[in-house]
Amino acid sequence: xxxxxxxxxxxxxxxxxxxxxxxxxxxxxxxxxxxxxxxxxxxxxxxxxxxxxxxxxxxxxxxxxxxxxxxxxxxxxxxxxxxxxxxxxxxxxxxxxxxxxxxxxxxxxxxxxxxxxxxxxxxxxxxxxxxxxxxxxxxxxxxxxxxxxxxxxxxxxxxxxxxxxxxxxxxxxxxxxxxxxxxxxxxxxxxxxxxxxxxxxxxxxxxxxxxxxxxxxxxxxxxxxxxxxxxxxxxxxxxxxxxxxxxxxxxxxxxxxxxxxxxxxxxxxxxxxxxxxxxxxxxxxxxxxxxxxxxxxxxxxxxxxxxxxxxxxxxxxxxxxxxxxxxxxxxxxxxxxxxxxxxxxxxxxxxxxxxxxxxxxxxxxxxxxxxxxxxxxxxxxxxxxxxxxxxxxxxxxxxxxxxxxxxxxxxxxxxxxxxxxxxxxxxxxxxxxxxxxxxxxxxxx
Numbered sequence: 001x002x003x004x005x006x007x008x009x010x011x012x013x014x015x016x017x018x019x020x021x022x023x024x025x026x027x028x029x030x031x032x033x034x035x036x037x038x039x040x041x042x043x044x045x046x047x048x049x050x051x052x053x054x055x056x057x058x059x060x061x062x063x064x065x066x067x068x069x070x071x072x073x074x075x076x077x078x079x080x081x082x083x084x085x086x087x088x089x090x091x092x093x094x095x096x097x098x099x100x101x102x103x104x105x106x107x108x109x110x111x112x113x114x115x116x117x118x119x120x121x122x123x124x125x126x127x128x129x130x131x132x133x134x135x136x137x138x139x140x141x142x143x144x145x146x147x148x149x150x151x152x153x154x155x156x157x158x159x160x161x162x163x164x165x166x167x168x169x170x171x172x173x174x175x176x177x178x179x180x181x182x183x184x185x186x187x188x189x190x191x192x193x194x195x196x197x198x199x200x201x202x203x204x205x206x207x208x209x210x211x212x213x214x215x216x217x218x219x220x221x222x223x224x225x226x227x228x229x230x231x232x233x234x235x236x237x238x239x240x241x242x243x244x245x246x247x248x249x250x251x252x253x254x255x256x257x258x259x260x261x262x263x264x265x266x267x268x269x270x271x272x273x274x275x276x277x278x279x280x281x282x283x284x285x286x287x288x289x290x291x292x293x294x295x296x297x298x299x300x301x302x303x304x305x306x307x308x309x310x311x312x313x314x315x316x317x318x319x320x321x322x323x324x325x326x327x328x329x330x331x332x333x334x335x336x337x338x339x340x341x342x343x344x345x346x347x348x349x350x351x352x353x354x355x356x357x358x359x360x361x362x363x364x365x366x367x368x369x370x371x372x373x374x375x376x377x378x379x380x381x382x383x384x385x386x387x388x389x390x391x392x393x394x395x396x397x398x399x400x401x402x403x404x405x406x407x408x409x410x411x412x413x414x415x416x417x418x419x420x421x422x423x424x425x426x427x428x429x430x431x432x433x434x435x436x437x438x439x440x441x442x443x444x445x
């Protein structure tokens with residue numbers, strides 16, 4: 001047995017001893033003696049020392065293994081380990097153990113301990129009773145295939161398969177190409193060049209004028225985003241992959257919905273950062289005092305706003321509302337041409353039947369998170385359209401998930417409340433990489 005495994009067992013035993021002692025002190029209340037409290041402090045110190053020893057031995061063991069194993073084999077082992085974990089880990093089993101006041105064991109305990117270290121490294125003080133590491137939470141961009149309902153999966157019979165990961169991104173901004181940064185630790189600063197150097201024509205012997213570029217920075221730090229759901233105790237004991245996926249989906253969708261909304265509409269108040277539409281300095285295409293009918297010219301003007309600032313490159317795409325898509329599918333580029341503003345593009349290679357939307361020659365996406373109820377002057381129910389290099393939108397995620405399994409609050413209804421906390425931040429690298437319309441009237445649809 002590896003030394004780190006021995007230390008983990010010792011730590012588990014100490015933690016269990018702490019639980020027993022804390023329970024005794026709480027029962028005795030004011031009658032608890034100083035020896036008990038002193039012993040609790042001693043055990044707490046021992047646990048902290050064990051955690052440090054575990055980290056040190058894990059590092060030594062990993063380095064020893066790395067030096068003894070070819071690089072290709074290391075990568076294969078890492079992939080195989082992650083696949084083993086994702087296939088074998090059961091969130092419902094872990095939650096059920098905690099709900100019934102039992103200790104975690106097996107893979108669920110191993111992942112809980114791994115997540116504990118990740119939270120410590122990320123500088124986040126987690127307070128739940130179940131932790132899930134980033135290898136299970138891991139966000140991945142997924143191709144649209146027949147296994148995806150919206151891409152044709154609804155025509156395929158249901159077959160029990162692999163578990164879905166937590167927080168599997170179905171975010172419109174990620175589909176459009178936003179940059180997702182996972183497994184972050186501490187606060188982040190990104191230096192940014194906010195003014196270019198300038199060349200100056202000089203005379204034959206004159207000294208060059210100093211034209212140094214200037215820099216500022218954008219900062220990102222973790223902000224807590226939580227969600228909860230109630231699950232019946234009967235459902236909690238189910239071992240079906242369908243039930244496991246159902247529970248994960250409920251929690252994931254709640255977090256993703258709130259995150260996606262903030263990335264588009266964040267106001268740095270209700271949400272802890274500015275979304276694209278409220279980022280100062282993005283390009284603006286205004287239709288009228290009270291808003292006005294959206295035309296092909298306005299769509300082109302969004303592209304022109306970026307080009308004027310030398311920002312029309314990269315992962316360019318449009319993002320708007322379903323209503324705008326319907327309106328532009330019925331809007332001709334010019335009267336009598338039968339060429340409509342919004343059209344279908346060729347499907348990705350190897351994905352025949354997958355829908356690809358195009359607007360002004362660029363990829364286009366829709367989301368109900370893009371506002372369709374804006375007001376301007378006397379105009380109401382106005383829609384937004386965003387165009388930009390979505391790779392310039394940075395999304396940061398810290399560590400994994402902090403979960404609280406609460407079997408008490410709704411116990412009279414035989415329900416278990418599961419609360420999930422995750423940590424996020426977002427920033428736009430260059431505001432000029434985006435432009436937006438915020439007063440589009442589509443009442444002619």
